[in-house]
Amino acid sequence: MALPARAAAEDGVSPVRQKQSHTCIDAYAKYKPFETCSGCAGAGLGPLWPKVAEVWRTQQLQATWLRNCLPGGPAFVPFWTVTQEALEVALAAAGVDGSAPATGGEAGGVTIRERLLQLYKELEAYDDVADVLSKAQAAGRRTAILSNGSKDMLGDAIRAASLEDKLDAVISADDAAVFKPDSRVYDLVCSSLGVRPEEVLFVSSNNWDVKGAAAYGFATAWCNRKGSAGDAIPGSPDVVIESLVELAEACAAQAAKPE
Numbered sequence: 498m499a500l501p502a503r504a505a506a507e508d509g510v511s512p513v514r515q516k517q518s519h520t521c522i523d524a525y526a527k528y529k530p531f532e533t534c535s536g537c538a539g540a541g542l543g544p545l546w547p548k549v550a551e552v553w554r555t556q557q558l559q560a561t562w563l564r565n566c567l568p569g570g571p572a573f574v575p576f577w578t579v580t581q582e583a584l585e586v587a588l589a590a591a592g593v594d595g596s597a598p599a600t601g602g603e604a605g606g607v608t609i610r611e612r613l614l615q616l617y618k619e620l621e622a623y624d625d626v627a628d629v630l631s632k633a634q635a636a637g638r639r640t641a642i643l644s645n646g647s648k649d650m651l652g653d654a655i656r657a658a659s660l661e662d663k664l665d666a667v668i669s670a671d672d673a674a675v676f677k678p679d680s681r682v683y684d685l686v687c688s689s690l691g692v693r694p695e696e697v698l699f700v701s702s703n704n705w706d707v708k709g710a711a712a713y714g715f716a717t718a719w720c721n722r723k724g725s726a727g728d729a730i731p732g733s734p735d736v737v738i739e740s741l742v743e744l745a746e747a748c749a750a751q752a753a754k755p756e
Contacts, residue, residue: 520633520748521668521686521715523701524644524651528620528658540612541600545591549613552590556583561645561676573674575647584613618650622658623722629745630663636748641666643686643699645676666690678709686715700744707734718744 542549560579564571588595588610595610607615630640640663644651648669655661668689673681686697694714701707704727707719711732719734720741727733738744 518637519639519641519686519690519692519697520630520744521641521643521697521699522630523699523703523706524642524646524654528622528654540616541597541609542591542593545593548591549587549593551587553583553587556586565676565679573676575671576645576669576676577647577650580617580650581614584610618653619657620654622660623741625741625745626658627660627663629741629748630660632745632748634663634665638748639665639690641668641686641690643668643677643682645670645682647671677706678712680709680713683710683713683715700741704728704734705730708732711735720744 540546557579560583561576564573564579585595593609595613596608599607599609599612633640642651642655642664646654646669648667648671651667651669655664655667666689668685670676670682670685672685673679675681677683683694683699686692686699687694695716697715698718699707699710699715700718700720701710702720702722704719704721704725707717708730711717711734717734718736718738720739721737722740724739
């Protein structure tokens with residue numbers, strides 16, 4: 498895959514610049530998308546799961562954007578509430594009764610709705626996540642998560658992936674009472690860590706999130722795991738990577754450089 502926005506560096510692919518002392522990753526760049534969750538498919542949905550997953554995610558994003566921008570619109574609610582509401586829309590769209598018993602070996606007598614929400618809290622991390630965080634820290638970079646996710650959601654996901662010791666900060670949009678890509682969310686990174694925007698490399702699998710971070714002033718890397726096309730909105734990330742492996746290699750190279 499061609500990487501048209503890749504930073505031009507003489508030492509190879511390197512989205513890392515020495516002046517960036519912090520690496521901030523969107524939480525859900527770290528986790529496999531829930532549409533690939535085998536447990537979700539086995540919760541009693543069968544062939545209906547792809548439709549439920551697609552509508553669930555679309556409704557999630559749409560709700561955050563509309564809550565941000567509608568004049569006099571609905572008040573901010575935590576992302577977990579948004580997630581629950583979006584699931585109800587998705588189940589209805591697929592004609593699924595969320596109160597029906599879930600199936601599968603670990604369902605444990607809960608409903609389809611309860612099982613899907615529990616699985617959402619336990620999303621599986623990509624294999625490259627722990628490595629990139631460790632190498633970023635070894636390179637002297639502070640690591641953080643910035644997410645629309647509610648604080649309790651992030652805590653559950655981080656513990657499930659055993660990433661507690663690899664993060665210096667976990668920052669939730671809850672503290673800004675607004676969702677990304679509003680600049681007040683990105684500002685939480687600077688206010689929480691005491692840094693300037695140019696000191697932060699922001700990584701996300703969402704192109705819209707990368708553009709919001711770039712507009713705020715962060716250096717940006719779009720982790721385009723799916724090889725998705727971009728969009729017509731002006732602006733490009735500083736670098737496009739296919740996985741976090743490339744970022745881990747850049748951090749390792751930075752750590753190996755003599756002072």
